Amino acid sequence: MSGYVEAQLIILCLSVIYAYAIFLPAASGQLNLGAAGFITLGAYASGWLNNADGLGLPMGVGMVLAMLFVGAIGFAISLPILRTRGVYMVLATFAFAEVVSGIAINMEFLGGAAGMPVDAHAPVEIVVAVAVAVVLFCFYFMSTRLGLALRSIHDDENVALLFGVDVRTARVVAFTVGGMLAGLGGAVYGHHYNYVEAQTFNVLLSIYILLYVLLGGTQTAWGPLVGAVFFTVIPEIFRHVAIEMGSDWLADSRFIFFGMFIVLMMVVRPEGVVTRTMQDRCAGFLSGRRGRARRAAE
Amino acid sequence: MAGNVLAVTGLHKSFGGLKVIDEVSFDVARGSRTALIGPNGAGKTTIFNLLTGVYPVDAGSVVLAGSDITDIPSKDRVVHGMSRSFQNIRLMPHLSTVENVMLGQHARAHSLGQLLFPLGLVARNRWRAEAEAALAEAGLDSYPGEVVANLPYGVQKRIEVVRAMISRPQLLLLDEPAAGLNDVETRQLQALLEQVSAIGVTILVVEHDMHFVRNLCDHVVVLNFGRKIFEGSPEEVHRSPVVLEAYLGTDEPGSGEGAAGAA
Numbered sequence: 001m002s003g004y005v006e007a008q009l010i011i012l013c014l015s016v017i018y019a020y021a022i023f024l025p026a027a028s029g030q031l032n033l034g035a036a037g038f039i040t041l042g043a044y045a046s047g048w049l050n051n052a053d054g055l056g057l058p059m060g061v062g063m064v065l066a067m068l069f070v071g072a073i074g075f076a077i078s079l080p081i082l083r084t085r086g087v088y089m090v091l092a093t094f095a096f097a098e099v100v101s102g103i104a105i106n107m108e109f110l111g112g113a114a115g116m117p118v119d120a121h122a123p124v125e126i127v128v129a130v131a132v133a134v135v136l137f138c139f140y141f142m143s144t145r146l147g148l149a150l151r152s153i154h155d156d157e158n159v160a161l162l163f164g165v166d167v168r169t170a171r172v173v174a175f176t177v178g179g180m181l182a183g184l185g186g187a188v189y190g191h192h193y194n195y196v197e198a199q200t201f202n203v204l205l206s207i208y209i210l211l212y213v214l215l216g217g218t219q220t221a222w223g224p225l226v227g228a229v230f231f232t233v234i235p236e237i238f239r240h241v242a243i244e245m246g247s248d249w250l251a252d253s254r255f256i257f258f259g260m261f262i263v264l265m266m267v268v269r270p271e272g273v274v275t276r277t278m279q280d281r282c283a284g285f286l287s288g289r290r291g292r293a294r295r296a297a298e
Numbered sequence: 299m300a301g302n303v304l305a306v307t308g309l310h311k312s313f314g315g316l317k318v319i320d321e322v323s324f325d326v327a328r329g330s331r332t333a334l335i336g337p338n339g340a341g342k343t344t345i346f347n348l349l350t351g352v353y354p355v356d357a358g359s360v361v362l363a364g365s366d367i368t369d370i371p372s373k374d375r376v377v378h379g380m381s382r383s384f385q386n387i388r389l390m391p392h393l394s395t396v397e398n399v400m401l402g403q404h405a406r407a408h409s410l411g412q413l414l415f416p417l418g419l420v421a422r423n424r425w426r427a428e429a430e431a432a433l434a435e436a437g438l439d440s441y442p443g444e445v446v447a448n449l450p451y452g453v454q455k456r457i458e459v460v461r462a463m464i465s466r467p468q469l470l471l472l473d474e475p476a477a478g479l480n481d482v483e484t485r486q487l488q489a490l491l492e493q494v495s496a497i498g499v500t501i502l503v504v505e506h507d508m509h510f511v512r513n514l515c516d517h518v519v520v521l522n523f524g525r526k527i528f529e530g531s532p533e534e535v536h537r538s539p540v541v542l543e544a545y546l547g548t549d550e551p552g553s554g555e556g557a558a559g560a561a
């Protein structure tokens with residue numbers, strides 16, 4: 001694997017982890033623009049737990065503890081944040097991320113604004129393994145009765161309530177578990193690049209991650225995967241095409257076209273690339289004629 | 299009382315200065331098919347919302363199958379044996395037919411183990427099988443995997459009933475089930491409700507279609523301006539001058555059929 005491909009693969013894997021972290025609350029209708037905050041917490045916590053001048057724990061232990069730590073923070077802030085709705089929730093989660101960033105920059109023992117080197121290195125295999133595990137976990141999670149409850153809350157929380165769904169608890173769980181996954185993503189980031197700097201986890205990152213999820217689609221567990229792959233790979237392809245065409249201007253301005261593409265997607269597929277109906281059609285197509293014949297017989 | 303599934307006593311509800319429900323009391327006998335009727339704005343849907351806990355009551359009590367549920371949260375009432383359908387269909391549009399019905403099972407499956415069981419990954423599990431069987435019994439087995447938003451209105455209405463029934467209620471609340479249905483769909487719905495009644499589930503229905511009420515119900519409670527003005531069999535209601543006056547706003551003796559039609 002060339003260095004370029006490996007670097008792209010790492011970015012893709014991190015994007016996928018982040019996307020699923022934001023997907024879990026989004027599947028129940030909560031918009032979380034605070035991904036960067038959870039990622040920052042996970043990256044610094046895991047790095048500090050592992051570093052020799054921190055606690056010096058093994059990398060794996062540090063990552064798991066960091067995840068639990070971020071989960072605890074996520075749980076604590078979910079209680080006030082989940083009282084807000086829609087755009088106010090977007091603002092509240094955004095504010096959370098800014099607060100985290102501000103604290104991290106001002107902590108001397110975390111290296112302050114200069115950032116913090118991280119001792120143990122996570123090779124590409126670990127990054128890929130974690131991403132695959134996160135994807136599998138989320139597919140499992142969304143297939144459970146809890147996942148069904150979350151999707152019901154997304155559609156009509158009052159009706160879900162009348163059928164006995166504990167709406168508040170379900171949302172807290174989705175938000176907290178999502179926070180843990182973002183924290184895990186941050187931990188993997190820190191250990192792969194061996195350096196954590198709060199400024200890299202800025203609001204632009206949070207916006208991108210939320211876009212992966214919303215443009216990928218929140219109705220099925222395929223959405224964030226498609227969204228993250230799409231967003232990571234398409235701009236690179238644009239760049240290669242532009243270079244092939246010999247136009248530096250095109251290569252540099254590819255984000256203009258990408259931005260126009262995003263607007264177009266929102267117009268054409270406002271519910272995301274992957275919708276429930278589309279998934280059913282694909283499944284029907286893959287199961288082939290036999291399925292169609294059976295349905296016709298019914 | 300042992301013979302009643304539901305006992306509503308002295309119910310009051312105001313929104314601001316507006317008294318919407320004023321001292322309403324009625325009982326629903328076990329196994330009966332009771333209708334709640336009244337002109338627009340009489341408070342029928344408000345009563346349903348008070349029964350299901352969507353709004354808190356100002357005064358009065360609601361006793362379901364012997365337990366006082368007046369103050370318990372909405373999400374716990376289904377466990378006590380109450381389930382409902384909605385005036386405007388409120389199925390989950392992005393869920394398939396079977397998944398919508400499986401939501402109705404939630405109150406029976408909310409242990410941690412059940413919540414974390416991968417229903418969607420295990421193709422043959424008892425919950426899915428139960429939901430599919432319930433749909434089949436209601437004659438709705440043609441569309442198990444379809445997203446409900448794409449289905450005909452009458453079909454969606456019946457899926458709502460199946461979803462409510464799978465929570466195994468003692469009392470099924472139906473808010474204008476026949477509204478917007480054509481004759482064929484109304485007959486299909488009525489057949490489904492006959493099945494529901496036959497297995498011993500009590501039905502309380504808010505309905506404007508008096509023809510539907512007379513075909514289905516054996517007891518009628520009439521509301522007007524938030525008060526109960528009459529209670530009796532469909533025939534008695536049909537003949538009652540009080541009810542006629544409420545619907546027509548005049549004491550001129552009109553034909554009962556006409557009044558019902560206007561309702």
